[in-house]
Amino acid sequence: MLETYNIGAPTERPPVLIAHGLFGSARNWGVIAKRMSERGRVVTVDMRNHGHSFRGAPHDYPAMAGDLAEVIENLGAQVDVIGHSMGGKAVMVLALTRPDLVRRVVVGDIAPVGYSHTQQGMIDAMRALDLSRVETRGDADRQLAEFVDDAGVRAFLLQSLDVKARAWRLNLDQLEADMAQVLGFPEISGTFEGPVLMLSGGASDYVLPEHRAAVKALFPAARFAKIPGAGHWLHAEKPREFEAACAAFLG
Missing domain, CATH: 3.40.50.1820 (Alpha/Beta hydrolase fold, catalytic domain)
Known part of the structure; x- marks a missing residue:
């Protein structure tokens, strides 16, 4: 559930x-x-x-x-x-x-x-983060800024980042696979x-x-x-x- x-x-x-x-x-x-x-x-x-x-x-x-x-x-x-x-x-x-x-x-x-729009770019941006170099949310934001200009969108995405575990709380593979269903x-x-x-x-x-x-x-x-x-x-x-x-x- x-x-x-x-x-x-x-x-x-x-x-x-x-x-x-x-x-x-x-x-x-x-x-x-x-x-x-x-x-x-x-x-x-x-x-x-x-x-x-x-x-x-x-x-x-x-x-x-x-x-x-x-x-x-x-x-x-x-x-x-x-x-x-x-x-x-x-x-x-x-x-x-x-x-x-x-x-x-x-x-x-x-x-x-x-x-017709896609959110694939957001998935690509999150995947592009080198999580091994993330100590703080600020570290992640600076990396993400290379791919996402809007600070508000970055802040929204980073709410799903577990900084301590260095992992996304999102199943990016499944979301990508079913993006057509989502849209x-x-x-x-x-x-x-x-x-x-x-x-x-x-x-x-x-x-x-x-x-x-x-x-x-x-x-x-x-x-x-x-x-x-x-x-x-x-x-x-x-x-x-x-x-x-x-x-x-x-x-």
Whole structure:
């Protein structure tokens, strides 16, 4: 089962389950989860092949949705789900295949479509690090800067580096092997009739007007909202605004 992190005490509200994106981990969501736990129980997970969760094939959305379903069944209650990017696709597949487990869905800056960009460059950059020369996170950052210009992206990737063990908490081989699955979206028949919030970054191009038909075909009750000035990592760039939008939608 996935590594899970429980914050807050159960209340009359459904628990909130948060699924992170590619190369992320539950710890990326620590601050938001802590603040949201003032309203009730919040559960964050390390997705398969990430963080402290198990390594395994395949790394595709039916498998990831199955992992999330197992976590929810162990909780013994219907949940609200929040997923960002890869995690957003996983919670969409979860809602479509196991609607009995899900009350409301927040999807962070991703659509149920295939994308043409690749994250292979990030995998290559992480592999290029000479971990034998890494004593501190600063050492790793200086090496990574040769391949990744953006300091924010480097900081995000380095959250998955265990400096002491000199190892990535990511199964880079499996993520590379299944990158086409991660970028795509499976063919699924049926719909999820419950409330869905498609929350995107105003400065991001991941959710476009031409994606609305695909969203509405699967999620007829979907609503769309944007966080002005936020890019793809909207929860990291505008955490208070992201949290407020989720709180208002989840009720």
